[in-house]
Amino acid sequence: MVKTIIFDYDGTIHNTLGIYEPAFREAYQWLSEQNVVEEQKIETAQIAGWLGLNSKEMWDTFLPELDQRYKDQASAIVGDSMVRQIRKHRAVWYPGPYLVIGDRRQDLECARSCKSPFIGCLYGYGEKGELDGADYFVKSVEEITGII
Incomplete structure (x- = not known):
């Protein structure tokens, strides 16, 4: 019997691309403006292939010869832009309905952004006050099945 279900985020519950x-x-436009890369057409399929890689793996795969300072700055630009x-509210979720389960305020905010009920886990790293507004509270993983 399965005891734990783990969902991947990128591409599984969220269309990260x-x-x-x-x-x-x-x-990439910034790198081009710095004159450290030549402008080129990069296909969506190539970009999608980097999802799931960490930033170091991505840049080392795409531009292995690029100086690390530029890789670091480009990674920061990607992260800031995504935030x-x-x-x-430009994030695209796969069709719902959803039930979001988490232990931190950010998880609750995620649930609210996709208009979903939220189970606040008091056994994780968050505290009850941080999870105010949760639809349900659980003190253990086992309690989740009684809700879903």
Whole structure:
């Protein structure tokens, strides 16, 4: 019997390419403006292939010869751009309905952003006050099945 279900985020419950591609293109434009890369057409499929890689793996795969300072700055541009897009509600979720389960305020905010009920886990790293507004509270993983 399965005791734990773990969901991947990128591409499983969230269409990450919708915010990652514009963020990558912004960073690539910056690299081009710094004259450290030549402008080239980069296909969406190539960009999608980097999802799931950490930033070091991505840049080492795409531009292994690029100086690490530029890789670090481009990574920061990607991250900042993705955060801005999420805050502007440009993140694209796969069709719901959803039930979000988590232990931190950010998890609750995620649930609210996709208009979903939220189970606040008091056994994780968050505290009850941090999870105020949760639809349900559980003190153990076993309690979740009674709700879902």
